[in-house]
Amino acid sequence: MPGLDDLYREIILDHYRSPRNRGELETPPAAKAEGFNPLCGDEIVVYVATETNNDGDEVVSDIAIGGQGCSISQASASMMSAAVKGKTLTEVANLTSSLKSMMSIEVEGTDAAVDSDVSLGDLQALSGVVKFPVRIKCATLAWNTLAEAVTPTD
Amino acid sequence: MPGLDDLYREIILDHYRSPRNRGELETPPAAKAEGFNPLCGDEIVVYVATETNNDGDEVVSDIAIGGQGCSISQASASMMSAAVKGKTLTEVANLTSSLKSMMSIEVEGTDAAVDSDVSLGDLQALSGVVKFPVRIKCATLAWNTLAEAVTPTD
Amino acid sequence: MTVVAGLDVATIKADFPILNQDRAGSDGKPSRLIYLDSASSSQKPRQVIDAMSSYYENSNANVNRGAYSLAVEATDLLEGARQRIASFIGAPSSNEIIFTKNATEAMNLVARSWGGTNLGPDDAVLITEMEHHANIVPWQILAAEKGFAIRWIPLTEDGQLDLTDLDRLLDGVSLVGVSAMSNVLGTLNPVRRIADAAHAAGAIVLVDAAQLVPHVPTNVVDLGADLLAFTGHKLLGPTGVGVLWGRAELLDSMPPFLGGGDMILDVRKDGFTTNSLPHKFEAGTPPIAEIVGLGAAVDYLSNLGMDAVRAHEVSLTAYAMRTLREVVGEDLVIHGPAEPAARGGVLSMKVGAAHPHDVSQVLDQHGIAVRAGHHCAKPLMRVLGVNATTRASLYIYNDEADVDQLAEALVEARDFFTL
Amino acid sequence: MTVVAGLDVATIKADFPILNQDRAGSDGKPSRLIYLDSASSSQKPRQVIDAMSSYYENSNANVNRGAYSLAVEATDLLEGARQRIASFIGAPSSNEIIFTKNATEAMNLVARSWGGTNLGPDDAVLITEMEHHANIVPWQILAAEKGFAIRWIPLTEDGQLDLTDLDRLLDGVSLVGVSAMSNVLGTLNPVRRIADAAHAAGAIVLVDAAQLVPHVPTNVVDLGADLLAFTGHKLLGPTGVGVLWGRAELLDSMPPFLGGGDMILDVRKDGFTTNSLPHKFEAGTPPIAEIVGLGAAVDYLSNLGMDAVRAHEVSLTAYAMRTLREVVGEDLVIHGPAEPAARGGVLSMKVGAAHPHDVSQVLDQHGIAVRAGHHCAKPLMRVLGVNATTRASLYIYNDEADVDQLAEALVEARDFFTL
Numbered sequence A, B: 001m002p003g004l005d006d007l008y009r010e011i012i013l014d015h016y017r018s019p020r021n022r023g024e025l026e027t028p029p030a031a032k033a034e035g036f037n038p039l040c041g042d043e044i045v046v047y048v049a050t051e052t053n054n055d056g057d058e059v060v061s062d063i064a065i066g067g068q069g070c071s072i073s074q075a076s077a078s079m080m081s082a083a084v085k086g087k088t089l090t091e092v093a094n095l096t097s098s099l100k101s102m103m104s105i106e107v108e109g110t111d112a113a114v115d116s117d118v119s120l121g122d123l124q125a126l127s128g129v130v131k132f133p134v135r136i137k138c139a140t141l142a143w144n145t146l147a148e149a150v151t152p153t154d
Numbered sequence C, D: 001m002t003v004v005a006g007l008d009v010a011t012i013k014a015d016f017p018i019l020n021q022d023r024a025g026s027d028g029k030p031s032r033l034i035y036l037d038s039a040s041s042s043q044k045p046r047q048v049i050d051a052m053s054s055y056y057e058n059s060n061a062n063v064n065r066g067a068y069s070l071a072v073e074a075t076d077l078l079e080g081a082r083q084r085i086a087s088f089i090g091a092p093s094s095n096e097i098i099f100t101k102n103a104t105e106a107m108n109l110v111a112r113s114w115g116g117t118n119l120g121p122d123d124a125v126l127i128t129e130m131e132h133h134a135n136i137v138p139w140q141i142l143a144a145e146k147g148f149a150i151r152w153i154p155l156t157e158d159g160q161l162d163l164t165d166l167d168r169l170l171d172g173v174s175l176v177g178v179s180a181m182s183n184v185l186g187t188l189n190p191v192r193r194i195a196d197a198a199h200a201a202g203a204i205v206l207v208d209a210a211q212l213v214p215h216v217p218t219n220v221v222d223l224g225a226d227l228l229a230f231t232g233h234k235l236l237g238p239t240g241v242g243v244l245w246g247r248a249e250l251l252d253s254m255p256p257f258l259g260g261g262d263m264i265l266d267v268r269k270d271g272f273t274t275n276s277l278p279h280k281f282e283a284g285t286p287p288i289a290e291i292v293g294l295g296a297a298v299d300y301l302s303n304l305g306m307d308a309v310r311a312h313e314v315s316l317t318a319y320a321m322r323t324l325r326e327v328v329g330e331d332l333v334i335h336g337p338a339e340p341a342a343r344g345g346v347l348s349m350k351v352g353a354a355h356p357h358d359v360s361q362v363l364d365q366h367g368i369a370v371r372a373g374h375h376c377a378k379p380l381m382r383v384l385g386v387n388a389t390t391r392a393s394l395y396i397y398n399d400e401a402d403v404d405q406l407a408e409a410l411v412e413a414r415d416f417f418t419l
């Protein structure tokens, strides 16, 4: 059985204790999505504002995280918020896909444009989660919620 | 395991081969009830005509049996039709109760007036059925249907 | 050792504890069970019984709920079984496998959830005269509420579906419910042909595969089914578990059936948010050990190979039809298709003038278990003009010796009850 | 040997295979499971596991159908279990015991069958803020169709039902749904008092006894219940079986829920005739082996004596509340009633600032299984102002040593996650 240290890396505990980008954004202009982990009752709220940059790409201009959850889901959300700010939506998609493939999740409907090989930086610390399959949902909750927030709803 | 002879006494096979009182009666004046054995799909129809005798008792003046079934249900119906003709409804109730107690069925709601100790005559041949619990329903189907036919419906 | 078309029945029999026990015979001498009622419920191999005991002894915990490792283990066992069951029937995704308590619940789920939403007074449902009550009564209950019509595909003389008027019958129909294999006649119905016609007419197709999946290689996509139901206990699996498969898109469009734990993402005082497939349709604690057992059953059959299973049954059915007719003679009527390749190993018989209940009693004295009755298909009984039949049904653990003993006992029953 | 108030826990533990297996611990050393999640699902004694294996190995056949002796044997085993389960809960007649797949189905049956017939736009159903989703969502689904109102009995600060306004809340209510014992707070609710008030107001009472029947001597008549649901797997029994008990007269007045085999007397093309109780509500092949297993579970508990079971749990709960508070200290909040005699052995905790999911992860490293989450009671979570709790729940196989280890591990978790 893998030990607690595999899961709770120092950097994760740091983000858990001092979460980045906690708060709300005004909607609109920001988009908002709520995510649930039905297993443990965790709820996460992602607010995300985008703008079009000079190259004509949509970029995450601001992000805020609300809701409550365990150390893994909170840390993952906090690390995500730091990682995606200023990134284009394509870069965000690549990052998400890269994170999920680290979690050994098969990414469905991946199109050719998505590159799962981008560097994860700090997010690499979440790799220990893979040994605790139940916690994978905690780690990916924020990411799925972000994806929902930036997907145009019809 | 009890043998076939316990179940299929000669008198039972005789009633099965030459069933008494097969047919229909006109309704009204006769009453009619249908019985099902959901286990095997058997259906029995009992037609019964009653009249009030000199003592003011209701008496089975005529009875007819329709439907289809196995040897036990057919023989039991045939023997029943022979046994109850001319009997008062109280005598019929006593006979039914007596038969059921031979089958080790607890008779519910038995009132004091019912006497389970009356002599069964030929019906005694059905006693072997008790060793074949599944067939008890076959043996009692006609009797339950008769009871329904003579119960005033509201 | 009896080898019939690829199955080593002696080895298979050895896997089934109940077939290797001495039971008290009518003459007091011990005898072995000759089990010919698999269409009602199959026996279980040691591998299935052990999988469930082992689950309780090593891995038992509630699923989808706990974060501790035992709960993860239980959930993995359940989801692993779901995946193997999905591939056993060629389901495109394991999320399309909904666990129910039996095939009956699966069909009620469809009636209530899909039918409750899509059927009104101007609609019609088309079923067949050979349906099991489980694919009739749910529609009758709902029709009484919603006022739609129920139409029936009639039968030909030899117990096949009469599809002459199919297009006319399909006019205005929203759903076709059809048994892939009759539990009374053994008839294998042309599901694909019916599905194609139904789809062309704008209807969806619910297949009752309770008798198909255990006996015939099954691929839900090739069948053209939209929804398909089967049950664990006829498939070497335990009681208490059934399966509804459905196209994901269709299941997604249907409202939940039962409400409770696991089928929700959120519950507030003013309402709830539904979970995704398959959880949406699996309210409450699922039959966990039973799903694990069904997974083991599917493994057992996959190891034998469903093609070999089918070949064994066709060959044994041919042997049985020939032998029974020869030994019992003119008095024997076997309902349903004459051609073994067009049917499963379900032999519904009329044995002279003897009533099925009496026949089965005589057989029971010889340790032979067959079923006498209406087989939960009363409308079909009326079409056949009988109250009941004597039904012998074959499976992987039956061999020619079983058939020979059946034939002999049928002769005794016939003679005993000949007027 | 640990003897707590009449139960010999060491002997009991020996009956549960899963509690006697070495499992891999976090440090690689083998460790024994400390199972504290019985409110989610209980473990099974050898007697229950064996009863089911033995059923499959010796007596397996479909029930209510076959005339052969094996089918009679299977039917007798099922009906014998029905009788023992009936007397276990003081049911006046075994015909009032309806087998379902779990407690969730039992409550959905009531909602659909009774509610579907009796509830309209002017009606109201009264439930409590501490209900499990299984006694909330079925009413929400039905309310969306029928337009009746759902009202909620609120809670007091210490997690009891606040009955101050009961009479006003009951005004115009047709059914009261109440959990006899909360799966989150452990609260034992005054069902009899509520039932008396409900009956006086003309309402019937559905009791969710999923947590009561396994832990507290239960008599449906004394409770004043009209309908009562529980589930096998929390009661030492297998998954895949639940029970709905109802007053015969009431069940008789309700239309069938699922349609199919066994629940009918006759099926014609133009409709069906319903069978009598209990078959009317048992469509399709029942969970036969599971019912046999539940019968064995009830025998096991009857042998211990439910009074002794309850005494053990009160005493162990008192020990746990005292010990956990002492060892973990001020940081520990135990939700629900403070008085052990007013509650069951369900301890929902807040452990400092640590999230329940993280707490349970730390505990799991020590082989301690507790549940972290919303326990299928999200409305209650909102009332408590939390997202989730860490829940340890006690049963007959737990002892003071289990509690001591829990306390120690909770300290570690608290310290690890203290900011």
Ligand SMILES: Cc1ncc(COP(=O)(O)O)c(C=O)c1O
Residues within 6 Å of the ligand: C261, C283, C284, C285, D039, D040, D102, D103, D104, D105, D132, D134, D179, D181, D182, D183, D208, D210, D211, D231, D232, D233, D242, D376
């Ligand atoms: C109070 C209560 N009611 C109902 C249920 C549902 O039981 P099941 O999941 O077996 O249907 C549970 C258990 O999860 C419970 O604790």
Ligand SMILES: Cc1ncc(COP(=O)(O)O)c(C=O)c1O
Residues within 6 Å of the ligand: C039, C040, C102, C103, C104, C105, C132, C134, C179, C181, C182, C183, C208, C210, C211, C231, C232, C233, C242, C376, D261, D283, D284, D285, D286
């Ligand atoms: C064709 C068919 N459909 C449905 C069923 C119902 O299966 P279950 O009783 O397991 O729900 C059966 C078996 O009884 C069957 O033979």
